[in-house]
Amino acid sequence: MVSPSNFPENLTYFSDALNVFERQTAHFSQICVAYSGGLDSTVLLHLLSQSPQLKGRLMAHHVNHDLQENASEWVKHCDEFCLNLNIPFQSSKLQWPSVKREGVESVARKLRYQALTKGCCLDTNVLVTGHHQRDQAETLLLNLVRGAGVSGLAAMPSIKALSTKTGSAQHYRPLLHIPYLKLKAYAEHFHLTWVEDPSNVLTCYRRNAMRQEVLPALSQYWPEVEKTLARTADHMSEAHTLLNRMAKQTLEPITGKAFYFDFEQVVHLDWLEQKNALRYWLLQQFNLTLSARHYKWIKEVLSQQAESRNSAFSYRLKQGELRFYHKRLYCLKNNLLPYLFDVDFSINILGEGQRLALHLHDDVIKTAPFPLMASERYYDWHIEADLVSQVPDMKVRNISKEDDLNRKKLKSFFQKNNIPAWERPYWPVLSFDGVVVAVLGCFSCVKRLGKYDAEQRGGEKKSQPVVLLSVSQHECYRIMTGGKPKSLDRNVKNSVSILGKQLHC
Template identity: 35%
Template sequence: MDAAELAGRLTASGLANRYWIGYSGGLDSHVLLHQCARLGLADGRFRFAAVHVHHGLQPAAEAWAEHCAKACSELNVPFRLMRVDARAAPGQSPEEAARDARYRAFEALLEEGEALLTAQHADDQAETVLLQLLRGAGLAGLAAMPESMALGRGRLLRPLLAWSREALQGYAEAHGLRWVEDPSNRDTSYDRNFIRREVMPLLAGRWPGVAATLGRTARHCAEAQSQLERLAEDLLLAAGAGGPEGTLSVACLRRWQAPEQRLALRHWLRHAGFRAPSAAVLQRIVAEVLTAAEHRNPHVAWREGEVRRYRDRLYALRPLPPLDAQVVYPWDGRRPLVLPGNGVLRLLSGDGPLPVGWHGAMQVRYRRGGERCRLPGRQGSHALKKLFQESALLPPWVRERVPLVYVDGCLAAVGDLWLCEPFAGPGSGVTLSWSGHGLSYAR
């Protein structure tokens, strides 16, 4: 790749304010760094800097960071080192944990109008297609790695996808480059390494152009996936109308065939910030949640979240920490009360002092059953359960999290929904705000 070709690939989606080179110190990223350094000298429009993410997972990690800093200094490319915690969470593979930590760092790094360059090449793309195929992925997975995509406030670009590993090796040797070798790349207990070292050579022996062929398959799948994305957007527009933002109409979904339902659900969950759930989870949503009777409130949960139904709407939810119904929070009402895992409660009484009726000992707790509230203008007191059912303001899973405010042991307020007599009325001057309504909604 010459300077003109690299410049064309980088500017295909518009010239960036700055290009960060994801530099591991290995062969591929060193070739990319070297090419960018040459382009920066030849064309003043391009502003490059390199970033090395220090995972701390290998004994030689410090030495690699030093190598990267030195290489960038020799090429006159600004260098930044970022240290991350790449320890795997329960149920997470080490590779996934390292990748997630790395890309979180990249997202935090990018400013508006900047781009991150990574050095994945044609052989990496072919390996990704095979991995996704063996995992039973659909079109989105088989489309593998796009050349350009949004990342944080900027973009991620992969300008070397048309180059083979062999071509990069030849470039590095021709220019006398020195790089580091990660010993974990030889460990075939990792799926990608097994495909790279065992499967791809076998396939290439029979079909010499296998990497290019699999790359072409990825492009075909990406094109087909883009068509499905447009269809999915139309489906979501239809199913999302007439209800709270981010929810879907069950009645609308029920009118469609199962493939359209699954397409809309996948797209909806991705918009809500979830990774695509398994086919089994999607099928359970279709079979159990969409078909349930209207008075039911079914839900399907998986590790990352859950889908719940309330009346005619589907809600995508993040897992919420359990609440202790026995906990009691003393409160003076003057400062916001932070409720662990349940938002913030504020009491607003204008610029003056609290009304006389609110001067007693104030506490905040959650429903335990049997609570009653006498609303202004209504005869008698009413059970909170009945009031919630009548108003239909909140889904059931939010109702149980509504904070209750007591003054001298008497129920004074139900979140920011109702003030109870005698703490209400035109002269009270008190209102409450609670930020917890949306805590369970994915965004």
């Protein structure tokens, strides 16, 4: 092990980068190095192994793409290199789906990061990759020629929260500002060996073409073009940060933003500010980035709505669907399906002023103490006192066409509360013995209650006690999606509350 403070003068880039990385990752328990066996990841792994602060937390992960004849030899090389450094090593072999729609490069990147983050957690795990200054320049140019905006021209951030289907981690790129030639100098100084991927010279791949042909041509006229482009990416990153900050401020007073983007609440802003807020909302809530044609469609819908009776414009996406309901834009990633949940809570806890939280756990709706939040919107389930004792035997399910309800009042309720047409067939109801006893938010929708009330009192209609079960908008959505987690405000962990108090109607 060589102390970074003893690095030669031409390698001070690396000691500086290592010092910064040590400070940034002091609180993380595990640091996973994405180790392909190539030059950049070899230099990165060796550099990090020189730090006593990092050594005990390092592990190397090699992803075998299984696209080259000597792929198994690369795994062996990586294993031996890690053995010499006394660093734990693991290897994953990719299972390839069809690549017709996205191409090999895109699919490989997605699968690689899924393998690298499998089982990782944002709070404890760091994923480190060896991207360097030339990679940054290539990324900026690739995004530039496809017409990217500020976010794309910011290229790769040095630190980013990375989430995939298999796990999450903080993604660090400690070598991002180090020139490629410096990496070669480092490897030569420490006599490191690495593997060469023969596919890197194939210019049929766009990044390879940028590296092998475009950047060398630019370097003939601008020798420091890689450094200059990387600096431009830094400027764009600052601009992107400011745009995000502005968008966040715009969204702060807006209600309902966990479920839809309401243009009525930003009508005082011009299109550029609306677009910036919408961009940030889609990214934060759904990890979705739209293209110029999508924003063009949204702008056209907004202008057409004033003259059209149609309020249900829609646009199919690869990741789902954009739908308008009046001035609200929804992003739908999954179709709603029928659902059925049991109700599990004790009646004796329902008392004057009692507050509880409903949550879905193992397909059962249960309760826990939790106060109603002033910032939340709630819908009420009205349960007549005579039926309260039956609540533990009730079911929560989606509404059905066969339910005996006052359809006129139900329609009025949906319209008054701006419930979109596609959500109405899945609106939650409480049923007992196969009969609906409560519609969420609409007491007058249940015809049976009035009949039951009169029969129990010898035909004389009297007011009777009602228990209100107040369900938040967050949990209403969660129920309608079958208990699946949604991309909602992270501060709202328990998203259903019950207020049990006796009222007279």
